[in-house]
Amino acid sequence: MSNRKPETGGFFQRDWTWQPPAFTPAYKTSILRSPKKALMSLNNGPSEITGPVFGHSEIGELDNDLLLNFSSNGELPVGERIIVHGRVLDERGRPVPGALLEFWQANAGGRYRHKKESYIAPLDPNFGGCGRTITDENGAYSFRTVKPGPYPWPNGVNDWRPAHIHFSVFGHGFAQRLITQMYFEGDPLIWKCPIVQAIPDEDAVRQLVAPLDMANTIPMDSIAYKFDIVLRGRRSTLFENRLEGN
Amino acid sequence: MTQPLNYLKESPSQTAGPYVHIGLTPNFTEITGVYAEDLGIRMVNDQTEGDRITVRGRVFDGMGAPVKDALVEIWQADAKGLFNSPSETRGQADPNFTGWGRCPTHMETGEFVFETVKPGALPFNDGRMMAPYISFWVVARGINIGLNTRMYFSDETDANAADPVLTRIEHQDRVPTLIGKRDGNTVTFDIHLQGDSETVFFDL
Ligand SMILES: [Fe+2]
Numbered sequence: 001m002s003n004r005k006p007e008t009g010g011f012f013q014r015d016w017t018w019q020p021p022a023f024t025p026a027y028k029t030s031i032l033r034s035p036k037k038a039l040m041s042l043n044n045g046p047s048e049i050t051g052p053v054f055g056h057s058e059i060g061e062l063d064n065d066l067l068l069n070f071s072s073n074g075e076l077p078v079g080e081r082i083i084v085h086g087r088v089l090d091e092r093g094r095p096v097p098g099a100l101l102e103f104w105q106a107n108a109g110g111r112y113r114h115k116k117e118s119y120i121a122p123l124d125p126n127f128g129g130c131g132r133t134i135t136d137e138n139g140a141y142s143f144r145t146v147k148p149g150p151y152p153w154p155n156g157v158n159d160w161r162p163a164h165i166h167f168s169v170f171g172h173g174f175a176q177r178l179i180t181q182m183y184f185e186g187d188p189l190i191w192k193c194p195i196v197q198a199i200p201d202e203d204a205v206r207q208l209v210a211p212l213d214m215a216n217t218i219p220m221d222s223i224a225y226k227f228d229i230v231l232r233g234r235r236s237t238l239f240e241n242r243l244e245g246n
Numbered sequence: 247m248t249q250p251l252n253y254l255k256e257s258p259s260q261t262a263g264p265y266v267h268i269g270l271t272p273n274f275t276e277i278t279g280v281y282a283e284d285l286g287i288r289m290v291n292d293q294t295e296g297d298r299i300t301v302r303g304r305v306f307d308g309m310g311a312p313v314k315d316a317l318v319e320i321w322q323a324d325a326k327g328l329f330n331s332p333s334e335t336r337g338q339a340d341p342n343f344t345g346w347g348r349c350p351t352h353m354e355t356g357e358f359v360f361e362t363v364k365p366g367a368l369p370f371n372d373g374r375m376m377a378p379y380i381s382f383w384v385v386a387r388g389i390n391i392g393l394n395t396r397m398y399f400s401d402e403t404d405a406n407a408a409d410p411v412l413t414r415i416e417h418q419d420r421v422p423t424l425i426g427k428r429d430g431n432t433v434t435f436d437i438h439l440q441g442d443s444e445t446v447f448f449d450l
Pocket of ligand 1: 161263355
């Protein structure tokens, strides 16, 4: 973290033409899990502008290495070795240092290590599928994994998820809390997926598609993809009414 | 022409999906040996100040069925109304209280449980005091963007009646959807995603 004083402004209003609405019937599970009444708008106060902080002491050395963090005897998981890297920024374009990123994914065959998962593709004994890291002072992060496979899911009779990695992000305020998914450049399944299509704007979808990044590829070792994540920006507190005690 | 504002757009949200546990509570789904313990399972320790409470409840879908693959996070002030966060400018929060908890709903019962303390009151933007509350954030398969709500306390009748947020809710018959029912040290708070008793959710 930098020496900069922590910021205390409220966050930019969320753009609901950019974010997916709750009710997206082509994604069937959303039908009964979507609030029907209007959200109540509330200016940010102390409970929104603050948030928990996670320290490097809580993070293990292999937490950002999915190639090794589950393997019992140093054997590697099957699949394309990839590096995923990028920055966490806010809507002002400022880096978000100290952000906790947690990620999870299927193995190279599209199979998750989970009790409720029954896809025919096999588990990989050397792949757990979870990792985490904290962004550095420039908001940068990276981790190593295998490229996840696409997989079928019960929605329509023949719906397939594009290859993706799930991301959970903590910024500096609880109102910045975000869960999203990263997709891979060139995957033809992206534009057929009802979960992707919950996002109303094509440019917004593109924001989740990570390009191949040859400049950061390690020759003869791992291919790189670059994925930047943007969290809500903070308003400046200049000229704002001060909360009591500020 | 004008100068461009050059703001970026917030990354669009996507559902946490059915396997959210792999990433956020791997030990809960029997992926052991990667993290020593799941984050957010302990908010208090022996030295935490305040009134110890257990917050429990379930998340229901529009048919009234409990959602068994949701994940709930809470964020709250300590017993004095202060947040354990660098952006807290009003004072120093209790170092023995994290203020943040994470709990997956039980795969059979759908229940979430938090061992915490009752938060102190804190001021609204205009300086008026708010009734004590805990912020909730709910994600699950079928939820495209995390849902924000709050739990207030049934043993704060007077403070709730004067609360600047609760009193602003247009349909006052919806206020009870935000009140956790306290019985001894247990506070029960059910969240209804949809239906007649749909919980009030916030755009924060
Ligand atoms: Fe997935």
